Structures are given as structure tokens and as C-alpha cells.
Amino acid sequence: MIKSKTFGGVVLSGEDAGKFERQVRYGRVNAKAQNALNRGDELLRQFGERKLGDDVTDSSPRKIA
Amino acid sequence: MPDPSYAIRLIDSTDRVNRLKLRSEDGALAAFLKRQCKHFHDQNLAKTYVYIDENTPAPRKVLGYVSIVVGEINNADAIVPELPEYGFSYPAVKIARLAVELDLQRSGLGGNLVDYSLAVVKRHIAPNVGCRFVVVDANRPAVDFYRKHGFVLVDTEENRKREHPLMFYDLLKVA
Numbered sequence: 001m002i003k004s005k006t007f008g009g010v011v012l013s014g015e016d017a018g019k020f021e022r023q024v025r026y027g028r029v030n031a032k033a034q035n036a037l038n039r040g041d042e043l044l045r046q047f048g049e050r051k052l053g054d055d056v057t058d059s060s061p062r063k064i065a
Numbered sequence: 066m067p068d069p070s071y072a073i074r075l076i077d078s079t080d081r082v083n084r085l086k087l088r089s090e091d092g093a094l095a096a097f098l099k100r101q102c103k104h105f106h107d108q109n110l111a112k113t114y115v116y117i118d119e120n121t122p123a124p125r126k127v128l129g130y131v132s133i134v135v136g137e138i139n140n141a142d143a144i145v146p147e148l149p150e151y152g153f154s155y156p157a158v159k160i161a162r163l164a165v166e167l168d169l170q171r172s173g174l175g176g177n178l179v180d181y182s183l184a185v186v187k188r189h190i191a192p193n194v195g196c197r198f199v200v201v202d203a204n205r206p207a208v209d210f211y212r213k214h215g216f217v218l219v220d221t222e223e224n225r226k227r228e229h230p231l232m233f234y235d236l237l238k239v240a
Contacts, residue, residue, distance in 0.1 A: 004202050007161050009137040017140050019221045029238050033215025037239045040184030047073045
């Protein structure tokens, strides 16, 4: 059984839980997954690194008065 | 009017969220953007990345968006040999909402939003916080779309019959 909240977690049990574990453990490396990530990396470089960094953290050294 | 110059970025408080044209059956996606999206974003309940045309003056219309949220896959029946006493739960990020303006659908914008989200999670969240999967409750017609982006359907009869079949993307199997 699968219980999934739109904005939250997923709970697996029974056949779904077992199948998921087997797919994770024995699933082949997925070329489409790598290609999608490569495209995402390029989009991050193009649009996102500075704005994303600004939003998450600023690790540049600061002088404390 | 100059040619569009599309960009993806975090949603801004000034962005126009009430003009996204979608099919009538996708009304919930338009309603979320219009009524809840900025609140969720501001309260860190979910983060939303938007497609905008930088060649239009601010405030800019949202042409597409993806909302992602922290979650987990709690595998209640999993037996993990390394952790036999541990009620196992995988950290995950969920793609909670994804929508693109009706006239721009099938132009690759939705795919770009998914790919961008995968890169955000893989490069920024997984290495710093810990996250194993990206998951989505896919609309059934969108299952093939997510497959093209590397998502895997939990391959059980019950899941295939769900209105929104669960799909996952294993961040450990990409570099």
C-alpha cells in the first residue's frame, strides 16, 4: 500500500514496500536520470547558482564590528 | 515586443501569479499558484521556482512553476540488514506541484523545471543535508514524461492503478 501526501511524506507497506526495496537495490543505472541531471546542472549554471546561493547561505567571510 | 528571454528563479513577491492559463482539469495547480504558493514559499513549507520572461517588465507573469518540499519515504516493512532495529525512512524531496502555461506546454519548459529541481536537490540539498530520492505523485498521463527524466515507477499493480502513481528518482545512481 502507498500513502502519499501532496506536501509531505510517503508511507509504503506490503507489496509496494517490498517492490520498492528491490527496485532500489537491484535497479540498473538509468541513463535518462543522468542525462536529466546533466541538463539540470547546465540550467543551474545558466540561471541559478548566484540566486540560489543568495537564498540559502552566504559563506563569504565577514568582519564583525 | 522583443523575443522572450526565459529564466528560472525562485518566486518573487512581485511576480504575477494570477494569470497562468491551464486546462480546466488542472485548476488546482492554478489555484495553488494564485492563493497559496507565496505563503508556502515565505513560510518555508515548500519552495517554488518559476519560469519568467526577463524581456517583459516587472511585475513579471509566471509562465510555469515547480514547487518542491522536504519529505521522506517511510518503508514500514523494509528490512535493512545493516540496521535491523531501525524503523527505516529515506530522506526525500517531493515534486509537489508542476505546471506550465497552456500555450507553452510541449516546449520543454516543464522538463527544464524538473531537471533544474533535480540539480538543486543533487548539488545543494543531498550533499549538505542528506537526501536519497526525489519523488513525485505523477498524473497518470505524465508517467512517460517523468520516465524521460529518469524517474522510476514503483512497479506494482496497485501503484499502476493509482490516479497519481508514485515515481522515484534515486540520487545515489547519478553522479
